[in-house]
Amino acid sequence: MTRHTPVRLLTLACCLCSALSAAQPAAPLRAGAAKTNITSPLGTPIIGGFAPFPAQEVHDELHARCLVLDDGQTRLALVICDLLGVHRTLSLETRRLILEVTGIPPENVIFAGTHTHSAGSALGVSRLAYDQPLDDYQKLIARRVTDAVSLAAGRLRPAEIASGSVDVPEHVFNRRWLMREGAAPASPFGKAERVKMNPAAGGADLVEPAGPVDPAVSFVALREPGGRLISVFAAYSLHYVGGVSGRAISADYFGVFCEELARLEGPREDGPPFVALLANGTSGDINNINFRQREPRRPAYEKMRLVGRDVAARVHRALAGVAWRDRAELGARYRELPLAWRKIEPELLAWARETEERSPRLSRGDIPVEAKWPTTPDWVQRLSYAGRVQVLARAQGPARVPLQVFRIGDIAIGTMPGEVFAETGLEYKKRSPFARSFMIELNHGYFGYLPPPRHFELGGYETWPGTNYLEPKAADLMLGALLEMTEGLRPSAR
Numbered sequence: 001m002t003r004h005t006p007v008r009l010l011t012l013a014c015c016l017c018s019a020l021s022a023a024q025p026a027a028p029l030r031a032g033a034a035k036t037n038i039t040s041p042l043g044t045p046i047i048g049g050f051a052p053f054p055a056q057e058v059h060d061e062l063h064a065r066c067l068v069l070d071d072g073q074t075r076l077a078l079v080i081c082d083l084l085g086v087h088r089t090l091s092l093e094t095r096r097l098i099l100e101v102t103g104i105p106p107e108n109v110i111f112a113g114t115h116t117h118s119a120g121s122a123l124g125v126s127r128l129a130y131d132q133p134l135d136d137y138q139k140l141i142a143r144r145v146t147d148a149v150s151l152a153a154g155r156l157r158p159a160e161i162a163s164g165s166v167d168v169p170e171h172v173f174n175r176r177w178l179m180r181e182g183a184a185p186a187s188p189f190g191k192a193e194r195v196k197m198n199p200a201a202g203g204a205d206l207v208e209p210a211g212p213v214d215p216a217v218s219f220v221a222l223r224e225p226g227g228r229l230i231s232v233f234a235a236y237s238l239h240y241v242g243g244v245s246g247r248a249i250s251a252d253y254f255g256v257f258c259e260e261l262a263r264l265e266g267p268r269e270d271g272p273p274f275v276a277l278l279a280n281g282t283s284g285d286i287n288n289i290n291f292r293q294r295e296p297r298r299p300a301y302e303k304m305r306l307v308g309r310d311v312a313a314r315v316h317r318a319l320a321g322v323a324w325r326d327r328a329e330l331g332a333r334y335r336e337l338p339l340a341w342r343k344i345e346p347e348l349l350a351w352a353r354e355t356e357e358r359s360p361r362l363s364r365g366d367i368p369v370e371a372k373w374p375t376t377p378d379w380v381q382r383l384s385y386a387g388r389v390q391v392l393a394r395a396q397g398p399a400r401v402p403l404q405v406f407r408i409g410d411i412a413i414g415t416m417p418g419e420v421f422a423e424t425g426l427e428y429k430k431r432s433p434f435a436r437s438f439m440i441e442l443n444h445g446y447f448g449y450l451p452p453p454r455h456f457e458l459g460g461y462e463t464w465p466g467t468n469y470l471e472p473k474a475a476d477l478m479l480g481a482l483l484e485m486t487e488g489l490r491p492s493a494r
Contacts, residue, residue, distance in 0.1 A: 049117070074331060279440040385465075
């Protein structure tokens with residue numbers, strides 16, 4: 001018979017208690033949700049195209065939507081904004097304010113844009129500048145996002161959680177196409193390419209898409225115990241839909257999804273409102289155009305309504321079959337990965353300066369991104385890249401790229417601060433140690449497109465310097481770091 005001393009018995013008891021604590025949170029989950037209006041003032045530049053233009057109309061309002069979770073030990077905030085993207089300095093200031101007002105640590109806050117192309121710019125004077133002071137609209141966003149988190153934290157109440165996914169393949173298509181030899185146009189820099197972004201639909205020069213799509217809508221749902229929904233956080237890898245009218249502000253299909261899910265949930269006469277959030281998954285090479293066949297033109301906003309309502313209906317139906325539980329251990333990992341900026345060769349810099357010298361200068365009009373003056377339509381793209389190349393050439397390295405992972409029970413949500421390709425998101429799901437995993441993009445910054453290294457030999461818009469900001473291996477380096485962070489959140493690893 002083995003004898004145990006009181007000290008050894010105490011040690012065994014402590015180990016057993018620790019193991020039980022790691023297996024199950026000490027307190028039931030609590031959740032709260034809120035949204036605030038972040039619609040930009042008229043005149044704010046809408047930045048979805050090569051030449052931003054001032055907003056003249058509001059079709060539908062923009063919002064910051066927030067979900068706060070608390071397991072008794074850790075508090076997380078997930079914030080999704082109807083913006084093309086957020087600048088790094090805006091994220092830093094917003095999370096500083098959130099800490100000041102709510103006590104939630106900066107590393108426990110997701111703050112991402114949806115990538116609507118019909119919102120006022122939250123990227124400041126230069127989207128390529130690593131540090132810059134906030135402009136008036138960015139200051140408004142920081143305040144309103146902080147308000148949303150504060151409201152959601154004030155609405156924390158006992159909650160049950162469920163998760164799932166549903167495939168909606170009808171709306172996602174890879175927009176990068178391998179073309180028949182010699183059919184792809186040269187880049188603005190005169191380099192021959194094998195891939196064209198957004199080729200003519202149904203054309204004879206199409207060979208095959210240059211990558212896969214991710215059709216899954218992943219979601220996390222919260223409800224009052226046995227009762228009504230508090231919030232649904234979802235992610236879908238579809239760039240945006242567009243089809244707007246004139247110079248109007250719109251949240252695109254992301255906003256339609258959120259409002260439609262609220263409508264399907266039904267009206268409420270009392271208590272906190274239901275709040276849906278739809279993040280952009282990994283859609284850097286994905287859009288809503290079926291390039292295999294021509295489609296008829298639709299009235300403004302019709303397609304985004306169709307997509308948003310359909311995706312919401314699919315998620316709503318999927319909620320009927322999920323399993324609910326009242327506990328989910330929460331965790332977060334945050335890291336700033338040092339990466340090199342995209343290298344600008346001397347000949348490319350010479351091309352940029354020559355382009356600026358040759359481009360027509362207009363006295364009025366919309367100024368292309370990173371350019372210094374308006375120009376004629378045939379020079380807009382070249383002048384924009386001439387400016388972008390020069391800004392990148394002045395960048396001092398390394399870039400410190402924010403990466404973040406949230407753990408919500410058996411769910412892992414990985415994030416990157418750029419436009420991530422679908423194949424990277426699929427690889428994360430495949431290699432993550434968690435039962436359910438997905439990625440969202442455009443979190444804590446806007447570092448351009450993030451093509452996997454193989455795409456640089458193919459070329460195409462997403463690989464051009466000025467659209468792509470970081471070294472060619474950046475996407476793989478970021479994925480490796482993200483998977484390492486995710487592994488560190490596993491209960492066994494802790």
